[in-house]
Amino acid sequence: MRAGNYVEETTTAIAGASGNGAVTLTAIANTPRFSTVLGTGATTVRYVIEDTVNKKFESGIGTVAANVLTRSRPQITWDGATYKDASSSVAALAFGSTPASGNIKIRMAPLAEIAGALKPGRQQITDADNLWALYPISEHMQAGSNGSARTFYPNIEYYAGYKMSTAGLLTGIRIDLRTTSGAGTLKWALYDVGHNGLPNNKLVTFNNVNLSATGLKTDTAVASWAPANGIWLPPGWYVIGMICDVQIDLGGNTNNIDSLYCRSNGYGYGDTLRVAGSFASGLPATPSLSGASMNDPGASGHGNAWIGLKVIA
Numbered sequence: 001m002r003a004g005n006y007v008e009e010t011t012t013a014i015a016g017a018s019g020n021g022a023v024t025l026t027a028i029a030n031t032p033r034f035s036t037v038l039g040t041g042a043t044t045v046r047y048v049i050e051d052t053v054n055k056k057f058e059s060g061i062g063t064v065a066a067n068v069l070t071r072s073r074p075q076i077t078w079d080g081a082t083y084k085d086a087s088s089s090v091a092a093l094a095f096g097s098t099p100a101s102g103n104i105k106i107r108m109a110p111l112a113e114i115a116g117a118l119k120p121g122r123q124q125i126t127d128a129d130n131l132w133a134l135y136p137i138s139e140h141m142q143a144g145s146n147g148s149a150r151t152f153y154p155n156i157e158y159y160a161g162y163k164m165s166t167a168g169l170l171t172g173i174r175i176d177l178r179t180t181s182g183a184g185t186l187k188w189a190l191y192d193v194g195h196n197g198l199p200n201n202k203l204v205t206f207n208n209v210n211l212s213a214t215g216l217k218t219d220t221a222v223a224s225w226a227p228a229n230g231i232w233l234p235p236g237w238y239v240i241g242m243i244c245d246v247q248i249d250l251g252g253n254t255n256n257i258d259s260l261y262c263r264s265n266g267y268g269y270g271d272t273l274r275v276a277g278s279f280a281s282g283l284p285a286t287p288s289l290s291g292a293s294m295n296d297p298g299a300s301g302h303g304n305a306w307i308g309l310k311v312i313a
Contacts, residue, residue: 002045002192002203003234004037008107011099018094023049023069023106034064034108039227041065042201042286044072044192050105051095056080058093061195069106073195135174135218135308139163140271149178149249150272150305157277158242159191159199159287160307167234172220172310173206176251183212184246189283191239199239199273202285204231211248220310233311240307241287245279250305271304 008031015021027033034045042065049058049071060074074092076085084090095104140163152158173188186209194200205226209217222230275292277283 002038002043002231003108004032004034004232005108007032007034007037008105009033010102011104011106012101014095014097014099014104016092016094016097019096019099020092020094022071023104025064025067025069025106026101028102033067034069035067038064040067041203041227043203044194044200045069045108047071048107049093049095050107051099051103052105053103054080056093056095058095060090060092063194063201065201132174132306132308135172135310137306137308138304139165148252150252152242152244152248152250152305154184154245154247155277155279156243157275157283157287159239159273159275159289160242160305161271162238162240162307162309163236164233164238164309164311165235166311167232168311170204170230170233170309170311171222172218173240174216174218174308174310175209176306177209177211177214177217177248178251179249180211180214181247183210184244184248185209185279186211186217186242186244186248187279187282188240188242191241191287193237193239197237198289199241199287202241202283203238205283211244211246241283243277243279243283250307252305 008028009025010028011023011026013024015024025034034043038045042063045062045064047060047062047064047069051057055078057076057078058071058074059076060071062069062071062073064070071092074090077083077090077093079093138161140161170190173190175186188206188209189202190204190206191199192201192203207219207221207224209219222228271294273289273292273294275287275289
């Protein structure tokens with residue numbers, strides 16, 4: 001999920017019964033748009049809709065794509081008389097199907113439910129770039145000394161959770177290739193997390209990785225990422241997607257950790273989702289996850305590859 005400052009738009013067209021559906025966004029003069037900050041690709045956001053005339057409000061989680069906001073999960077509403085939140089029945093408010101320009105404001109703004117204690121030291125850059133110094137692994141796992149290899153098979157989409165506690169500019173990504181079954185290629189990308197906690201929209205497509213030799217594999221060629229030159233990431237959960245055309249092992253661990261997906265103690269293991277895919281087709285813009293399961297390394301613990309992001313605060 002991404003965020004940006006000073007973003008605000010209006011609308012003159014809202015789909016659905018009396019305007020309770022998708023919102024077609026219209027720019028406000030001299031004000032940043034969602035697309036200005038996030039680009040035109042599909043992106044999960046926290047939104048606020050305000051009716052400045054009738055004093056109605058709605059906040060929730062949605063997807064913005066091509067200047068249209070789809071209200072995936074309204075969370076808090078005020079209809080002028082009744083306040084509803086997640087503890088009550090919350091539905092998208094009707095703001096009118098053709099409101100006058102300027103009457104309805106749509107923005108990204110700080111919300112009470114995203115405030116919390118942070119541990120910024122986890123994402124700070126140290127002096128040396130030795131091994132993982134500049135590419136800290138996820139906030140939710142510790143590298144420790146385990147070093148167990150995690151196996152990735154050809155033509156399988158893998159989605160690993162990554163949690164960061166401070167905002168910054170994404171400028172690099174790294175993995176530890178322990179073994180490879182032959183000369184091959186890894187395709188990888190960064191996704192946001194939808195309201196259901198699963199990978200949702202592709203944010204960045206990284207450069208392909210040559211798998212012919214083992215060792216640390218690092219991608220900092222941001223000029224050839226899509227979109228180019230990195231993106232600004234607020235704190236929170238993200239997902240790193242990967243697919244390869246040869247079998248590989250990535251360095252990781254099996255420590256019991258807080259994770260995005262895992263179930264343990266007899267109910268399954270892993271912090272990585274896997275689902276059948278096609279290397280030729282690459283990683284989808286939005287994973288379907290039909291038939292997906294967790295990447296289970298066995299009863300010894302949770303299977304997690306060390307994937308590091310270089311984030312400059």
